[in-house]
Amino acid sequence: MTKIDERPSATAPELEPIGGDTAPIYDENGAIEPDFLRDVTAAIETGNSASLRALAGRLHEADLGLLVVSLEPELRPKLVEMMGDEFDFAALTEMDDRTRDEILAELPNATVAEGVRELESDDAVTILEDLEPEDQAEILEALPAADRVQLQRSLDYPEYSAGRLMHTTFVTAPPFWTAGQAIDVMRDTDEEHLPESFFEIFIVDPAHRLLGNIFLDTLMRAKSRAKLEEIMNVERRRVAVTEQRDDVARLFQRYNLVSVPVVDEAERLVGVITIDDIVDVIQEEADAEVKALGGVSENEELSDTVWWTAKSRFVWLFVNLITAFIASSVLGLFEGSLQKMVALAVLAPIVASQGGNAATQTMTVAVRALATRELSRANAARVILREIMVGALNGVAFGVITGIVASIWFGLAGVGVVIALAMLTNLIAGALGGILIPQVLHRFDIDPAVSSSPFVTTVTDVVGFASFLGIATLWFGLG
Incomplete structure (x- = not known):
């Protein structure tokens, strides 16, 4: 995009600056220094543009973006307006989409157009792409013809495509x-x-x-x-x-x-x-x-409201609740066995939990490998076999450990044997679920990162409870 060197300066009262350009910006943990944030807030609340420009006008776009996000929501658009031509609109690309959209919604389109005019085309597209069509059209109309054509062409490309990401200025x-x-x-x-x-x-x-x-x-x-x-x-x-x-x-x-x-x-x-x-x-x-x-929407940010955050998390929590009922129903099948031997009720969650943890490890590796295309049909069989062997090896190791502990704890050697066999079974099941479920979901064009967790957890809970209580029932004749 063609750039210009001058923009109309916003009028501001000539007040004595607060703080100075030697004030520290970050604390020892890399967060915005509270004193610096307080000075900026005071400058905005008192309408002291001179102080605000002295404090924030020297900041890099990334630092300015972090400063804006750190302010109270109602102060953010005021900072942009009070800084006038010293506000670098590239700072808006350094924050989450929701915060940027809230700021842009409070700014006049003429102000946004002036800010966008000085940006590289990819940054300008980032700011414009989520605006309402009528606002987007008004801002584009205020730009020089050459810039308007370039930006409109970039905005016409599909979302998340190279066309939206590229610079259009080159030699x-x-x-x-x-x-x-x-x-x-x-x-x-x-x-x-x-x-x-x-x-x-x-x-x-x-x-x-x-x-x-x-x-x-x-x-x-x-x-x-x-x-x-x-x-x-x-x-x-x-x-x-x-x-x-x-x-x-x-x-x-x-x-x-x-x-x-x-x-x-x-x-x-x-x-x-x-x-x-x-x-x-x-x-x-x-x-x-x-x-x-983690079952969280990719659009969730720390700046979101309580209601929006709770609503976005509800769906997967509800799915997990349903799968938890399914797993718990397995316990109902062995109600008689549980009443006859208290040890089974105490130890059953250990088997399910260990299988779930092992499955999560496998699932994480599988999801990442699918995302990077390291896992494909060409090597799927080898990876599946590897995970089964890993599950079996860890199943034997933890089966022996938990078997010894359970035998000493309850004074029954049979309990140790039962939990060892169940642990082996569930860790193998967890490995299979962790590697196969993401691949099946991926094959049907369902994001495995979003959908795998509740299904894998259900597999390990059901297999864990069923194998442990089933083996115990047969071993001790509790049926």
Whole structure:
């Protein structure tokens, strides 16, 4: 996107600044310093724009984003308005979606348009993509025509695609230029027409199809008269504009990339994705997986309301309640045995719990392997066999341990034998459930990170109770 150097300055009362630019921002734990936060809050509440700019105007966009999130919700849009042209709208990309949307909803569209105008295209898309269509249209209309066309095209690409992630400002050159020409052109080009930072130029044909690239170190080492087509890298990896961003992240990880060009269906160069964008994607994907394994919505943030948070967690808690009733119903089948031998009631939860823990370990590995595509049909049989053997080995080890403890505890050798056999059975069942259930769900296009846990837990609870009480009933003749 084209950048401008000046924006209208917001009027502000000339008050004596509070604190100063030497005030510490973070405490020893890396959190916002309470005194600094108090000074910023005081400046906002008293309308002291001079103080606010002195305190927050010097912050990096990431630090500014954290500061905004740390404020009370009603103060956040006020900070943006009071800082005026000194507020870096890139800070809005450094916070969760819900907080950003709440701030944008309180700001005039004209203010948002001014802020977006100075951003790189990928940051601008992040801010605009979740706005209401009418607000989005009004903001786009306020932008220069070239910027508006670029942003509208990026917004038209599918959500979570490379097109939404890419920068649309990059440097191109024709293959017949010499190295000297390319360097001279870049040197003579106005800074506002170049990317904020770049380390390669892309070689394109007259139809703007990507032919290759040249990194700047190669360009600077080349002879001045060397043609670009002679020194360009024609094997440059590229991604399609519609490719999913998690696939792009995997490409970066696999080939240790720092950037990758983005092309459309006609192989025309339309953008470039850099490593800083991919780091955010990897962090978001990891965050979503961790939340999903705990039955928490990937959209949940610390800034959410109590009602929204409780509502989003209700579904999986309800599913877990149903599966708990299923597991408990197994105990009802052995009611007579439990009444005759109290030891069984005491020890049964141990078998189920240990199997559940083992299954969770296997499930975590399986879900992660499916997400990174390390687990596929090609190696599924080998991985399943490995997990069964691990389950059996740990089953024998913990069966012996719990068997000895149970025998000493209740003074019955038979109890030790029963719990040892049940422990072996349930750890093998847990290994099978932990590896097979995520694969089955994945095969039916159901997110295994979200759905596996309650089913795997049910398997280990049912098998644990049934195996322990069933073996005990047969061993002691309690039926």
